[in-house]
Structures are given as C-alpha cells and as structure tokens.
Amino acid sequence: MAPLNRRGFLTTSTAGLGIALGLPAPPASAAVHDRLLRQTMSRISQPEGTTLAQVATPVGDGYRLLAAGPGWPIEVREDLVPAQAGRDDRRRALAAFVQFTDLHIMDAQSPVRFEYTHPVIGSSAHRPQETLSALGATALVRRVNSLRVGPVTGRPFDFMVTTGDNTDNHETVELEWLLAVLNGGTVTPNTGDPARYEGVQDCGNELYWHPDRDLADRYKTRGGFPRIPGFLDAATAPFESPGLDVPGTAPSATTTTPPRAVCPPVRWRRSTWATARSCSPTTTSATRPPRR
Numbered sequence: 001m002a003p004l005n006r007r008g009f010l011t012t013s014t015a016g017l018g019i020a021l022g023l024p025a026p027p028a029s030a031a032v033h034d035r036l037l038r039q040t041m042s043r044i045s046q047p048e049g050t051t052l053a054q055v056a057t058p059v060g061d062g063y064r065l066l067a068a069g070p071g072w073p074i075e076v077r078e079d080l081v082p083a084q085a086g087r088d089d090r091r092r093a094l095a096a097f098v099q100f101t102d103l104h105i106m107d108a109q110s111p112v113r114f115e116y117t118h119p120v121i122g123s124s125a126h127r128p129q130e131t132l133s134a135l136g137a138t139a140l141v142r143r144v145n146s147l148r149v150g151p152v153t154g155r156p157f158d159f160m161v162t163t164g165d166n167t168d169n170h171e172t173v174e175l176e177w178l179l180a181v182l183n184g185g186t187v188t189p190n191t192g193d194p195a196r197y198e199g200v201q202d203c204g205n206e207l208y209w210h211p212d213r214d215l216a217d218r219y220k221t222r223g224g225f226p227r228i229p230g231f232l233d234a235a236t237a238p239f240e241s242p243g244l245d246v247p248g249t250a251p252s253a254t255t256t257t258p259p260r261a262v263c264p265p266v267r268w269r270r271s272t273w274a275t276a277r278s279c280s281p282t283t284t285s286a287t288r289p290p291r292r
Contacts, residue, residue, distance in 0.1 A: 184243020
C-alpha cells in the first residue's frame with residue numbers, strides 16, 4: 001500500500017465524506033459550468049484578477065504551457081439545507097483576508113539537501129521549478145496588492161495569513177528571503193558562487209532538469225521539458241519585491257524539521273510581519289561557504 005500523505009488524506013477523506021452524505025459531484029458539463037459562472041458574475045463585486053474570472057489551464061500534451069481558462073464559479077450547495085432567497089442583500093461582511101500556504105521558499109543550492117533521493121521518495125526531494133520559489137512568492141504579493149479587496153463583498157483586505165510550509169530547508173537565509181518578499185526589498189536567491197549557479201540543475205546528472213544545457217536529462221526525454229538558456233542566471237539574480245500592502249502573520253517558518261540545515265530564530269519581526277518557530281539554531285546558512 002502506498003504511503004498516504006496529508007494532501008492525499010484530505011482529498012480521500014473529503015471525497016469519502018461527499019459519498020457518505022450523498023453529495024453530487026462538481027459540474028461536469030460545459031453548459032452547467034457556464035450557467036454557474038454567469039450566476040457567479042451576477043452576485044460578486046470584483047472578480048477580475050481572481051480565479052472567479054480566469055484560471056490557469058494547461059494547453060497541449062507533455063510539457064504543457066499555461067493559458068487563461070474559464071474561471072471557477074461559486075456553486076450554491078443545497079444538499080443539506082435549502083438556501084434562502086435574498087441572501088446577498090442581507091449579508092454584512094465581517095472580514096476579508098488572504099491566505100498564502102506552501103510557498104516553500106528554498107535555498108536550491110544548499111549542499112545538505114538530498115535531491116538524489118527523489119527517484120525513491122518522490123518530488124519533495126527535488127522539484128524542477130524550485131529555483132523560482134522566491135520569484136513565485138513575489139508574484140503572489142504583486143497580485144494581492146493589485147486586488148486590494150475581497151472579490152465577493154468588495155471589502156478591503158483586513159489581513160493575510162500564511163498556513164505553513166513557508167520555507168523548505170529550515171535555513172535562516174530562506175526565512176530572510178521570505179520576510180524580504182513580504183516586507184519589500186531586495187532578494188538575492190543565491191547562496192553559491194555569486195558568478196554562477198551551483199546546484200544539481202547544472203551538475204550533468206540526467207536525474208535533474210538542466211534548463212541551460214543540451215543534456216538529454218529525464219525531464220527533457222520523458223516530460224518534454226525545454227532548454228531555456230539563461231534560466232539559472234535569471235533565477236538567482238537579485239530582484240525587488242514591493243512588499244505586501246496587507247498586514248499579516250506567519251505562524252511558522254516551515255512544517256518540516258529535517259536535520260539538514262538550520263532552524264530560524266525563535267522570533268522575527270519586520271514591519272507588521274512576524275513569524276515564530278521554537279527550535280535551537282546552530283549555524284546559519286548565510287554564513288556557510290558556497291559550494292565549490
């Protein structure tokens with residue numbers, strides 16, 4: 001029997017609960033989806049920039065690009081209790097908040113990572129996109145800043161909360177990058193040689209995607225991943241984060257505690273942001289020598 005992780009448990013248990021209660025499946029036909037989407041647009045305040053308006057949709061086969069696809073509608077479920085008419089006019093918004101989760105901001109060049117185990121234990125040991133984690137988190141910050149209000153009620157965002165897996169390797173430098181992304185400032189996602197990337201994606205081993213090389217690695221041969229010259233230089237170059245315009249809290253730096261790097265300090269405070277983690281830090285990744 002394959003091991004069951006927390007996401008698998010949630011997916012399985014949610015599906016099982018739906019079957020037990022006799023709940024119908026999500027709409028399968030395009031006609032039903034379009035009807036629900038029209039109903040959603042007539043009820044909400046500002047859908048633009050959210051998944052109510054558009055959802056990234058894979059296009060093609062193999063290595064697939066993402067294009068803007070139809071949004072996800074709000075479906076009123078009356079399986080357990082009937083909905084009352086006029087609900088939208090009677091509601092009063094008490095709060096509007098944003099949730100970030102599983103950002104996994106990562107030091108992809110850390111010499112104490114175990115990427116070579118990913119054929120055995122799965123994708124958590126290595127991900128081909130992991131050098132882009134800080135850039136991806138900054139893109140989320142920019143999107144939230146552009147929204148400003150909740151899409152359904154139009155109420156300005158009161159706060160943002162993160163719910164775990166903010167960093168990946170328990171390294172202080174990752175926590176510093178996280179706080180710089182959220183508070184604003186310069187982020188340099190590079191702990192190796194300042195002049196070049198020093199990680200598994202340029203090591204010559206076919207186990208890993210080598211975006212800058214012609215190497216026939218398994219990601220290119222099996223998944224159709226492309227060659228993208230300059231990818232690694234761009235991924236490790238300094239960039240600016242505008243910082244999140246919404247106050248918030250990060251309850252923990254990560255949900256994993258492997259003995260492979262360092263723990264962040266017990267308490268960090270930058271601007272309105274705080275993150276806490278109980279641990280015993282030793283040396284910081286910011287002071288370790290680069291990999292040679």
